[in-house]
Amino acid sequence: MSHDQARVARALLSVSDKTGLVDFARALSERGVALVSTGGTHRALSEAGLPVTEVAEITGFPEMMDGRVKTLHPAVHGGLLAVRDDPEHQAALAAHGIGAIDLLVVNLYPFEATIAKPCAYDDAVENIDVGGPAMIRAAAKNHADVAVVVDVADYGAILSELEAGNGTLGAATRRRLAQKAFARTASYDSAIASWLADHVEMEAAPAFRAFGGTLAQSLRYGENPHQSAAFYRTPGLVRPGVASARQLQGKELSFNNLNDTDAAYECVAEFDPARAAAVAIIKHANPCGVAEGDTLAEAYERALACDPTSAFGGIVALNRTLDAESAARIVEIFTEVIIAPDATEEAIALVATKKNLRLLLTGGLPDPRAKGFSMRNLAGGILVQGRDAAVVDDMTLKVVTKREPTAQEYADLRFAYRVAKHVKSNAIVYARNGATVGIGAGQMSRVDSSRIAAWKAAEGAKRIGAAESLAKGSVVASDAFFPFADGLIAAAEAGATAVIQPGGSMRDADVIKAADEAGLAMVFTGHRHFRH
Known part of the structure; x- marks a missing residue:
């Protein structure tokens, strides 16, 4: 046996998801691998007629506290953590009668599945696995000698390699499995931390923040063909x-x-x-x-x-x-x-x-008022923010011009601001009678966004043979304040009759004056909708 290879002579199996368990364990047993298991896993293997030792027999303690305590014992963790070529470790195993464990097969209590549907707080807590992650981390740390399997999808590949390697697994495989194991426990702990965050008054910027997910789909590539990509689903009640x-x-x-x-x-x-x-x-x-x-x-x-x-x-x-x-x-x-x-x-x-x-x-619509967070990678870090849950229907619109909007203008202003929230900054949206007629997005200056949106509205008029731009008689929404009057003047020239914007510019007075001179009605929301 080469230094690269590690023989699998004894395996510990403790799984919540028993998919493929019996067939996998039978194949191991037929290769001469001794099987050790816990609780429900032991029952499933015994009922299938496989020779298997219960963990309680090697620890000398029965499962306790409704199964909360069963594998947290030196007879288990010593067998997982012992370094095979360390004489002191081997002497400790011999002195305490501990058998080495070469393969650990564990999948965890279904915490993510439990919180994915309405559940009682205590039910969620009861589905937090303790012994499983402890064993996984022990085996993964000692991957120089031990292989750890946390995903039923890996059963077939493990059996194939054992067959090809005459009962051994290579170092590259053990390292790959260890990485996957640590990622699994990290994702699991992230789900727990995120769920608990919904049940406590969490500070805005906690000292530690955990993010994790489960692969939903491997993607052919990212934004461009030279970028790799995948889609991960976050745990909990999915939006x-x-x-x-x-x-x-x-x-x-x-x-x-x-x-x-x-x-x-x-x-x-x-x-x-x-x-x-x-x-x-x-x-x-x-x-x-x-x-x-x-x-x-x-x-x-x-x-x-x-x-x-x-x-x-x-x-x-x-x-x-x-x-x-x-x-x-x-x-x-x-x-x-x-x-x-x-x-x-x-x-x-x-x-x-x-x-x-x-x-x-989807089965439903997401709640635009719901709390949550979004994040973005930076070089060496992560930017995290709460989602933009501000909704214009909840805002008090302050009329700042001499003319107040008409009832129809008010309706269109709210409509346009709902859309502007979802347009990349700088955002300008022209709307009339509950429909957009021109949108300017993502420009470096707000006046350019206003001009582009007006041009779109003019092009729309040409398509239908209208004599005037579709912006004529429309309202306009800006996702942030007009820093100068030029953007508002461009909107007035395009034919807009009313404006909705957050306000808050040092030159608000100039913008209001320009609106009054053009006969526009304008309201301030006090809420900005930057979207980068």
């Missing part, structure tokens, strides 16, 4: 959206699809389905058209009219059940993804005529 969705049909979702679809669904969730049907069309994580209507089909037509060129190859998000009328219209142009709370059978059949079009059903 309705991409992570919770069922994909009924279509190609595998890409990194950009997932990112854009999430942006689309978060945007459309700002619109209460009890008030009106709403549709958001997203391209490169920016809305290119958003509208409300009496029906989804009407809302889609109005959203599409804002920028049909950009909508080609976009993401369509709906706030109500996808019906046949709206589905028939959506499939008329190339669309990457449709995401909705649900869909009728007729709608599903219509979408099925486009085999590459992905249809995602």
Whole structure:
């Protein structure tokens, strides 16, 4: 046996998920591997007729405290941690009658599954595994001699390597398994810490912060083909959206699809389905058209009219059940993804005529007011912030101009501000009668965003043969204050009649004066919606 190889003579199995357990253990036993196991695992193996020793027999103690104490014993941890070529370690094993453990097979109490649905606090606590992570970490630390398996998906590869290696596992395999094991316990502890954070008054910037997730999908590549990528699902009650969705049909979702679809669904969730049907069309994580209507089909037509060129190859998000009328219209142009709370059978059949079009059903809309966090990697660190849960319907709109908005302008101002929250900064949104007519996104100066949005509205007029820009008679929303009057003047020149913005600029007085001179009504929200 080479130095690289470690023979597997004795294995300890203690699993919550018993998928494939008996077949795996039988294959080990047939190779002459001695089996040791705990509680329910021991019962499953014994009932399958396999020779197996219960942990209580080697520790000399029965399972205690409803199974909370069973493997936390030197007879277990000594067998996992002993260095095989260390004479003192070997002498300690011999002196205390401890047998070495060469292979540990553990998967943990289903804490993540427990908190993924409504559960009592005490039930969640009871599903926090203690002995499992302790054994995993011991075996992973001693991976020079011990192999640790935490994923049932690895059973087949382990058996294949044991066969090829005449009962041994290579150092590279043990190292790979150790890395996976530490990642598993880290993810598990992260789930517990995050769940507990929801049940305590946690400070805004705690000294330690844990983030973790479970692989939901390996992706072909990231934003570009030379970037690797994967999608991980975070534990707990999943916010309705991409992570919770069922994909009924279509190609595998890409990194950009997932990112854009999430942006689309978060945007459309700002619109209460009890008030009106709403549709958001997203391209490169920016809305290119958003509208409300009496029906989804009407809302889609109005959203599409804002920028049909950009909508080609976009993401369509709906706030109500996808019906046949709206589905028939959506499939008329190339669309990457449709995401909705649900869909009728007729709608599903219509979408099925486009085999590459992905249809995602989520079962519900995310709450735009819900707390949570977002994070972004920096070189050597992570930026963490609470999600933007501010909703314009909860804001007190302060009229700062001589003219107060009309009832229709108020409705459109709120509509435009809901959209502006989801447009990359600097963001300018023109809207009229519950539909966007021009959107300017992501420019380095706010006046440029305003000019682009006005140009989009003018182009929209040309498409339908209108004599005037679609911005004529519209309202305009800005995600942050106008630092100078020029951006507001550009909006007035485009034909806007009312403005909604956070306010707070050193030159607010100049901007208000310009609005009054142009006859515009303007309201301040006091809430900024930067989106970088």
